[in-house]
Amino acid sequence: MSTEHLRKWVIRGYIALFFLYLFGPLLIMSASAFNASSYPTITPWEGTTVKWFGELADNERLVSGLFNSIWIGIGVVALSVPTALAGAIMLMQVGERVRPIYYTIVVSPVLVPGVIIGISTVIFWERFGSIVGLDYETTNNPFFLTIVGQSTFISAYCMLVFIARLQRFDKTQEEAALDLGATHVQVFWKVLIPFLRPAVLSSVVLAFLTSFENYNTTVFTMVARGTLTTELAGLARFGVNPSISALAVVIMGLTLIGAVIYEVKKRREEVIIDKSKKRAAMKRTKDTEAAAKQAATVGA
Amino acid sequence: MSDGLPSSHIILAQSGIMPSLPTPSEPKPTPETAAPSSPFSGITPSLPGSGTPSSITPSLPGFSAPSTSPSSSPNASSGTSNLNITITNPDKLPDLPPGQHELKLVIQDGSQQPPADTGLGFIEIFIAVVAALLIAPFVQRQAGKWSANLNAFQFVQRNGIAISAYLLFFTVGWIVFMIVLPQLYMFDFSFRHNLNPSEIGGPADTYTLKNYIYLIFGREGDSDLLNWLHLAVFTKTIIASVIVTIINFALCYPLAYFMAQSVRGSNQRLLFLCLLLPFWVNEILRAFAFKLIFADLGLMNSFLIGIGILDQPYDFLSANVALYTGLTYAYILLMIFPLYNAIESLDPNQVEAARDMGASWIKIHTRIVMPHAKPGIASGCTMVFMLTAGALAAPNILGGPSSLWFTQIIYQWYNTGGNWPQGSAYAFVLLISCIIFVRIMMRVFNVGLGDIAKR
Numbered sequence: 096m097s098t099e100h101l102r103k104w105v106i107r108g109y110i111a112l113f114f115l116y117l118f119g120p121l122l123i124m125s126a127s128a129f130n131a132s133s134y135p136t137i138t139p140w141e142g143t144t145v146k147w148f149g150e151l152a153d154n155e156r157l158v159s160g161l162f163n164s165i166w167i168g169i170g171v172v173a174l175s176v177p178t179a180l181a182g183a184i185m186l187m188q189v190g191e192r193v194r195p196i197y198y199t200i201v202v203s204p205v206l207v208p209g210v211i212i213g214i215s216t217v218i219f220w221e222r223f224g225s226i227v228g229l230d231y232e233t234t235n236n237p238f239f240l241t242i243v244g245q246s247t248f249i250s251a252y253c254m255l256v257f258i259a260r261l262q263r264f265d266k267t268q269e270e271a272a273l274d275l276g277a278t279h280v281q282v283f284w285k286v287l288i289p290f291l292r293p294a295v296l297s298s299v300v301l302a303f304l305t306s307f308e309n310y311n312t313t314v315f316t317m318v319a320r321g322t323l324t325t326e327l328a329g330l331a332r333f334g335v336n337p338s339i340s341a342l343a344v345v346i347m348g349l350t351l352i353g354a355v356i357y358e359v360k361k362r363r364e365e366v367i368i369d370k371s372k373k374r375a376a377m378k379r380t381k382d383t384e385a386a387a388k389q390a391a392t393v394g395a
Numbered sequence: 396m397s398d399g400l401p402s403s404h405i406i407l408a409q410s411g412i413m414p415s416l417p418t419p420s421e422p423k424p425t426p427e428t429a430a431p432s433s434p435f436s437g438i439t440p441s442l443p444g445s446g447t448p449s450s451i452t453p454s455l456p457g458f459s460a461p462s463t464s465p466s467s468s469p470n471a472s473s474g475t476s477n478l479n480i481t482i483t484n485p486d487k488l489p490d491l492p493p494g495q496h497e498l499k500l501v502i503q504d505g506s507q508q509p510p511a512d513t514g515l516g517f518i519e520i521f522i523a524v525v526a527a528l529l530i531a532p533f534v535q536r537q538a539g540k541w542s543a544n545l546n547a548f549q550f551v552q553r554n555g556i557a558i559s560a561y562l563l564f565f566t567v568g569w570i571v572f573m574i575v576l577p578q579l580y581m582f583d584f585s586f587r588h589n590l591n592p593s594e595i596g597g598p599a600d601t602y603t604l605k606n607y608i609y610l611i612f613g614r615e616g617d618s619d620l621l622n623w624l625h626l627a628v629f630t631k632t633i634i635a636s637v638i639v640t641i642i643n644f645a646l647c648y649p650l651a652y653f654m655a656q657s658v659r660g661s662n663q664r665l666l667f668l669c670l671l672l673p674f675w676v677n678e679i680l681r682a683f684a685f686k687l688i689f690a691d692l693g694l695m696n697s698f699l700i701g702i703g704i705l706d707q708p709y710d711f712l713s714a715n716v717a718l719y720t721g722l723t724y725a726y727i728l729l730m731i732f733p734l735y736n737a738i739e740s741l742d743p744n745q746v747e748a749a750r751d752m753g754a755s756w757i758k759i760h761t762r763i764v765m766p767h768a769k770p771g772i773a774s775g776c777t778m779v780f781m782l783t784a785g786a787l788a789a790p791n792i793l794g795g796p797s798s799l800w801f802t803q804i805i806y807q808w809y810n811t812g813g814n815w816p817q818g819s820a821y822a823f824v825l826l827i828s829c830i831i832f833v834r835i836m837m838r839v840f841n842v843g844l845g846d847i848a849k850r
Contacts (some may be wrong), residue, residue: 106653113650115467116724117673120684123694127687135687138697180506181565181589188550195843200547200570202406206777206833207578208785211822214809215577247573278553301660308677310800315809321652324679331683331792343680358668 100268104245121347128340135337147341157342158327163238164307167322170242171306176298178246179253179289181263186254202255204248213315216244243304252305253298260294292345298356306351457698578826585819606820625821632801633828636784639722643730644772644778651734651771652764658745674728682721682792689717689793713795721793726782730775737771738764761845773840781829801825 126350127135131142152155181256182201189197204212217240233239264287271281288295310324323346330339553557586602608631613622658666673681688694689711696708711717741764749759764773790800805825808818837843 098818099540109649110653113646114669120681120688120724121673121676124680124684124687134692134693136690138694148415178565178569179563182569185566190552199438200574204574204836208781208802208825208829210785210787210805213828214805214819214822215653217582218815219580222584223581241834243573250569279558283558299494300569304675310678313786324677327677328679328788328791331679331686339683343683347676350675350677352671354672355668358671362664
């Protein structure tokens with residue numbers, strides 16, 4: 096019994112340490128935002144203050160970076176969610192022989208380092224643009240490049256979300272609607288999209304947040320401009336001002352609220368699915384039981 | 396990084412053939428000022444001996460080799476005059492008496508140039524229309540036969556025209572213009588010289604291996620045989636990424652096993668949420684948090700000095716302690732979830748049966764749990780390795796001043812170095828190493844790519 100007891104405590108201690116490792120650094124950083132010390136630290140504590148939050152609003156680069164990030168996030172959502180949906184529907188329809196190749200290609204951006212996606216996007220549009228005669232200003236526009244570059248892999252993330260949902264789609268619904276005279280476009284908007292609604296919402300949140308916090312690709316595609324994340328990286332590298340900790344608190348607060356809403360929604364949806372699955376399973380067992388009974392009585 | 400220098404413009408400052416790493420203090424002209432102030436930037440002397448076949452230019456005035464190439468530069472059409480002097484090799488012109496060098500002055504004036512960069516000219520469209528008309532009757536005759544067995548027709552029939560167009564437009568656009576072509580262009584670009592935009596497509600725009608040779612052997616004339624600096628950084632990046640991956644696995648495996656086998660219900664949901672929350676915090680901020688802890692005046696030094704282990708602050712940043720800790724932290728969740736998902740599907744009765752039969756604790760894990768969790772282990776390890784090897788933010792923030800990560804060298808080539816082809820070559824080497832790693836993982840763990848990418 097004592098070894099069992101010991102085992103339990105070892106596991107508990109391990110989990111406690113693990114979460115200390117996960118949350119400790121973030122808590123320390125948050126705390127340092129309220130320290131009056133001119134260097135971001137919590138030791139020694141030189142008095143509690145909120146003045147670093149005030150300094151944030153005065154930093155013009157951060158403010159303009161924030162707006163850039165928001166615009167890019169909207170652009171990425173607008174590009175990558177339809178792309179991901181098309182990619183997922185295509186995966187369901189391509190032939191057996193093509194499917195592995197197709198899947199490998201569309202999933203590969205998840206595995207390619209973001210640095211490489213950024214570089215290749217910039218090079219491609221610079222050279223391709225001049226070959227087909229696109230305007231130089233368009234193909235080298237940092238916003239265009241960043242939206243396209245980020246969408247390359249964010250579409251793949253979103254596609255995985257759509258695939259998970261599409262695998263549960265009942266094809267007969269679509270066929271029924273078509274048989275009753277609906278057009279393909281009507282089926283798409285009235286049958287498929289309502290079914291995919293949770294996945295669409297998840298993808299929108301996922302795409303926006305991923306775009307917002309992306310650094311590796313953006314740092315290449317934004318050229319001379321900056322998003323909030325790249326400006327933040329500049330501050331984190333060279334700056335020794337606690338206002339970055341204050342910004343961290345703000346961003347963490349906002350992202351965490353978003354993340355909690357997102358996760359809770361996702362979990363709730365999963366619970367609903369589990370329940371409906373269970374109900375279906377129970378119904379099935381009941382049906383088989385009834386059938387068995389019937390068979391037994393018939394046999395008797 | 397926000398150094399304020401537009402990297403797309405810096406390429407102009409480089410006179411293409413030099414493989415040297417320029418200093419960041421070099422003047423960086425913008426394209427608007429570069430062309431008029433230095434009209435001779437487009438001169439390409441192809442000296443005898445170094446003459447490639449492309450150095451023989453037709454001596455039609457106003458119609459030189461560069462202008463016939465489809466990839467003429469954006470500058471050429473903007474009205475600025477480029478002067479191209481081409482001294483051709485006399486050996487290659489048999490009509491001329493030996494010894495008589497011919498100096499050809501080909502004046503290439505942008506305003507007189509045919510608009511080569513509009514892509515589709517009238518002729519191409521005309522040919523396409525004629526071809527379509529010629530093919531049409533044949534297609535009409537065959538369409539009935541084809542539609543029965545052609546997937547494309549089935550596809551349109553199944554989805555309707557509008558939806559088919561939507562699906563094809565986005566999927567093809569994504570695959571061709573965002574995934575495949577950019578990688579191919581980067582691959583192509585890595586074999587090219589570092590040229591001014593005005594020279595691209597010109598006679599100097601040939602293929603070369605020198606960008607790869609530079610990574611391995613360094614600059615020509617260096618005393619060292621190999622480019623130790625960059626090779627060492629590359630090796631260090633790969634080895635450190637492998638170590639970070641192993642540490643991550645060791646840290647996450649027990650927790651994933653515990654979560655999958657012992658935690659149920661609302662506890663599990665809470666645990667999940669707690670694990671996910673740090674993952675949603677910006678990567679930069681996660682790295683910055685570690686900088687605070689390991690800085691000279693940070694918590695770790697204060698603590699160690701406070702309890703008397705250290706006399707003076709230890710430089711954790713230079714020793715890369717902060718970097719490795721931060722990298723381990725950054726992608727830990729990409730390890731724990733695949734592991735959890737894989738272990739969760741294991742029937743607990745199997746473990747119990749093994750225990751009843753007297754299997755030791757180690758044997759249960761090495762013979763039952765780990766073989767079952769193979770896809771999860773492969774997925775977690777691959778994701779962590781790829782992200783660590785491709786990390787740029789954490790090394791930028793946490794790396795010591797003297798130590799580099801391979802991605803940082805790539806970034807330098809792009810930004811301060813102003814040598815994009817060189818950067819592409821380095822990026823391609825990184826990509827290839829990552830692909831090799833994925834292939835090894837797929838082979839060792841006997842899983843498909845789909846298992847790895849699924850998270």
